Amino acid sequence: MDNIISIISFCMLLCFAFIQAAPSGSLVTHLPGFRGVFPSKHHSGYVSIGDKNLFYYFVVSERNPGRDPVVLWLNGGPGCSSFDGFVYEHGPFNFQEGKPKGSLPTLHLNPYSWSKVSNIIYLDSPAGVGFSYSQNTSAYTTGDLQTAADTHAFLLKWFGLYPEFVSNPFYIAGESYAGIYVPTLGSEVVKGIKVGAKPTINFKGYMVGNGVTDPFFDGNALVPFAHGMALISDDIFQAAEIACGGDYSNSSQICEEKLEDVSEAIAGVNIYDILEPCYHDPTSQQGPEGNTSLPDSFKQLGVTSRPLAVRTRMFGRAWPFRAPVKDGIVPLWPQLAQSQKSYVPCVNDEVATRWLNDVMVRKAIHAEPEDVAGPWVLCTDRISYYHDAGSMIQYHKNLTAGGYRALIFSGDHDMCVPYTGSQAWTKALGYKTVTPWRSWTSRDQISGYLQGYEHDITFLTIKGAGHTVPEYKPLEALDFYRRWLDGKPI
Template structure:
């Protein structure tokens, strides 16, 4: 008996020693561009899922790591790196362009980092995105279902590497196309819990910002948004409303002709925030009308079901870029797009690109060099991605019905995934209104509006914010984020 106890104790000590060795190997001790002490521990590295090497950057909470929630963050695309969130939105640092131009950025502590109140994992997913890579490039052909399964496997392995966090409340969060990633992953996590997957994840809920959800609701969102924001006249609105019968997501030819007036009116705007200037990239694809502000992301996120003829008129070529059909499903991203490098319009990603492609930075964060993992890009073209999970509304209905909390938030000046569609689909769930439409306050000022429903789902707007809410309104974003995680009223 004593021998058995000794063997078990020895195995446990060996296991803990192995975990500690892995964690120490993942600990970040310095970052090029930053001089000073980290406010909390940072870890990064790869977790292997079959042949796939998924890269994560983990920031320990600055408040109470042992009790604060663990939050997974994913950016969208599909194909965009979660370092977008890390560098430009709610990461622990603010990045300042290096001087002289072309030198490494300078990093300063971010007073509105989400690590102030939570442990947060930034994950590059699916494989092929950001710093995640595979030697078998056939794994770069993926979709909604495979991404959810792989990310769930990643989480199980990650919590095995960091077992001290397995009892913390766990939340899944993301923005844009993560409106698909988040509910599908949440569904996989719940299935894993029911099936007895170990370690047992203490899943509590999820957050989605300006998220793609449903082709009909998303496709119908633009016209009322443009009208409400005074981007189209009453006359244009009435014309398209009559011609389309309120259905803009898959219109008939007569409706298409009227919609051209809408597209013409909004040409030249920054679709991610209509109040901000659009930084036009001369290399970006332009359509026959010279419009540089209606990118593939707008087609993909808002109106993916449009007829081919309309896509050609809007974007100057067919969408999605001659990529092959697989199992009757056309991919959103095609590998053949790589011949025409993708440029995300109206954005400047030079700081992140310069920093994450620096050899010293990659060494410091335990990322593979460019000759192994490839160059870091804000949004990659090397994956072929299939949107095969359909509408997210059934996922939201099931998850909230099972008691998982949901915060659905929207920057109210985003034209890429307008709040009008998000407001409509949250209402369509049919839940009883618990808190009627009202303003919410941050720093003594109205910061937006919210409506809360039964089953703990809240729709919230952020006044003056664009597609990436924490980038535009960092203080207000930390405010609603911390209140919601702590279970306090917003």
């Protein structure tokens, strides 16, 4: 008995030391709108990279902080805040619209938070996005390569502030334009490891969801997707195919004319999920009650109920369909909203905007006030961003050939970055298939399909999910995320 007590006491001392190692002043002790007890520690604050102040929110794992992976989460845009992921996708809370309208939302624990199985950092990047800012406005002109370098510098400083996590497996994850952020950052991390940058990051791999990758594959994804989903007729599809010679990034006049027919046919469809209406009806947000078929793995994590239906959010978080972007300056979402004929205001961001611009919320999470960092908006127009890294194909080849794991996942009803492009480029890497196309299940139901390749790269679809997979399919997303991080078959 004395030995058992000694062991317990020792473990408690280790746990206490582990918790106390975080930098002073970073601990989040309360959040307006939430009245419960945090299931794990939360930290937030700024890391300065030269004259750039990058804001992060760090959620410690609810399972085993000392052993669980550290995952950096990046939303896309470029120019969109990673609080998108925190508020609407896989953060520790579900946000319920405040009553009366305009009041602060009420926060409830999210049973499908990715912090159930990982330590997760939500980073606003680059400077000028979300709460990240600079007093030098020239810092708001940036691009793929500079953003990757800045984020790598952030990570080195962050792990210096949280040395207790340096030995944990580290993964980079993101969605949409983070299909550029993730592999370019991964490349920077690998370079840093090779030259002995300290602290040594225990980088293991990366995840990309519905990610921008390559102008040829991305540009040729939408038309076959729209045809396969019965959004355009055989006649429209065949006319476009003939006019464009099978390459829909073809800039010929006749090709453009036929693509206008495609655009006209799909006008009014929610590009983020073709199954969802544009501007969600608030009365349709209630999900089914109860769940009698949750797997034991979820019950062990404290998950006891089904997810609610997709939450409302704004139009604009990702590379748009048919955006005029190759190598060069990238039009940001507020600009595209004004210029794109196909603009469809399908969803809104009122809950996040109301909460994150509240003075007490900003104080609680250690974000600078509005007169310093500016107002929080989901997708900003105050940066000028250059897509200067080119295609991501070679980045993926280098990382996977170097022994880093990769999961490329795709909501199969997203028309913004359709699965057809992601499936095509993963196959085009030329790797041998080691897991032939098959279904994967969650709750004993088919939840999507996957194909595995050598060098530990997996392409995975999520059945019925839109552009932001965890928002549409939170339970299934946590399921494949947990299994992949734990090195178990999906």
